[in-house]
Amino acid sequence: MTSVVSRELDPRLLEHRRELTGYCYRMLGSSFDADDAVQETMVRAWRGLADFEGRSALRSWLYRIATNVCLDQLSGRKRRALPMDLSGSPWQPVEASLAAQRPATAWVEPVLDRQVVPEDGDPAEQAVARESIRLAFVAALQHLPPRQRAVLLLREVLRWKADEVAQLLDTTVASVNSALQRARATLAGVGAEIDPRPLEPGEADLLRRYVDAFERYDIDAFVALLHEDATQHMPPFEMWLRGPADIGAWMRGPGAGCRGSRVVPTRANGSPAFAQYRPRAGGGHEPWALHVLEVEAGRIAHISSFLDLGTSLFRRLGLPVQPA
Numbered sequence: 001m002t003s004v005v006s007r008e009l010d011p012r013l014l015e016h017r018r019e020l021t022g023y024c025y026r027m028l029g030s031s032f033d034a035d036d037a038v039q040e041t042m043v044r045a046w047r048g049l050a051d052f053e054g055r056s057a058l059r060s061w062l063y064r065i066a067t068n069v070c071l072d073q074l075s076g077r078k079r080r081a082l083p084m085d086l087s088g089s090p091w092q093p094v095e096a097s098l099a100a101q102r103p104a105t106a107w108v109e110p111v112l113d114r115q116v117v118p119e120d121g122d123p124a125e126q127a128v129a130r131e132s133i134r135l136a137f138v139a140a141l142q143h144l145p146p147r148q149r150a151v152l153l154l155r156e157v158l159r160w161k162a163d164e165v166a167q168l169l170d171t172t173v174a175s176v177n178s179a180l181q182r183a184r185a186t187l188a189g190v191g192a193e194i195d196p197r198p199l200e201p202g203e204a205d206l207l208r209r210y211v212d213a214f215e216r217y218d219i220d221a222f223v224a225l226l227h228e229d230a231t232q233h234m235p236p237f238e239m240w241l242r243g244p245a246d247i248g249a250w251m252r253g254p255g256a257g258c259r260g261s262r263v264v265p266t267r268a269n270g271s272p273a274f275a276q277y278r279p280r281a282g283g284g285h286e287p288w289a290l291h292v293l294e295v296e297a298g299r300i301a302h303i304s305s306f307l308d309l310g311t312s313l314f315r316r317l318g319l320p321v322q323p324a
Contacts, residue, residue: 013045016059020066022116026132026153027070029080029142031111032316037073041066063158064168067150079142080108082135082304083233083240090231091239093250100238107235108139110290110306112317113267130270131194132157135292135304138269140192144183151176152183156194203295207265207272210293210300214274217259223248227299234289234305247303261288262323268292269304275314276305277323287314287321 017038024034024041044065045052052061091097117129131137132153141149147169154160154168155176162173162180169176187193206225213221223244232247233240241247251258262285263274273292277285287308294302308314314321 030109037069074146082139090242093246095254097239101236140190148183151179227301232303
């Protein structure tokens with residue numbers, strides 16, 4: 001059914017797939033749920049296109065459908081989170097910390113930039129698009145009730161006018177403005193804002209040294225690249241670590257199986273990222289983790305390591321299953 005519909009979709013619908021995927025990802029906190037939501041949006045639009053007859057802009061109509069699909073998906077669901085959202089204190093860098101884990105549906109999941117950020121267009125809009133898919137911001141969005149989430153994204157990220165959002169949500173301008181005010185207050189309370197950042201000076205060299213230290217598994221060189229308050233978390237595990245000493249202790253201890261890995265640069269969640277392939281017993285390498293990095297003041301400040309533990313993460317993201 002899905003493949004047949006995809007082949008028959010009007011090209012005008014497909015032109016909006018990438019931006020709709022970005023919107024649904026921010027709403028749902030999962031690139032895989034976003035793919036499903038966009039597919040459902042396309043199916044509904046395909047079925048209703050004959051009756052649409054240009055009564056409003058096609059793009060606005062698609063966003064209306066996508067919003068309703070996302071609201072349906074979010075009904076009754078618990079919010080997705082990052083491990084640091086669940087515990088105010090870091091864990092110990094010992095194997096016993098791996099005892100607690102949660103299913104994939106509990107976590108904010110990564111998305112590749114190429115799936116959701118426009119390839120061309122206004123540089124300022126691209127900067128906002130990248131900033132609004134950063135993991136911390138997407139996790140903060142999950143604190144908002146679904147309709148507030150939609151209002152904030154439509155107004156603050158997509159720059160829709162209040163009356164356009166009111167029409168999409170079948171509500172009033174006053175209700176939209178009130179929802180936006182409450183959403184802003186909630187995000188401010190969790191320290192989230194959209195603040196596009198320029199490329200850090202020397203970032204390219206920092207990332208090159210990161211790759212070199214990781215592939216040589218030179219932990220002294222690796223931790224020297226970390227910010228003094230650097231953090232790392234590893235969904236699906238609840239544990240998270242803070243500080244170069246503990247991150248280094250983990251890599252020398254329970255994480256030592258990553259020695260000999262290969263890493264391939266990519267971009268995810270508006271940040272530099274690396275697909276890691278760990279040595280496989282018997283030879284070769286296998287998909288292991290997607291590491292999404294945050295750089296601050298010339299150092300690696302955050303490492304979000306999304307482990308591919310039987311979840312086909314790489315395949316679902318469209319990453320190669322073998323390093324080049």
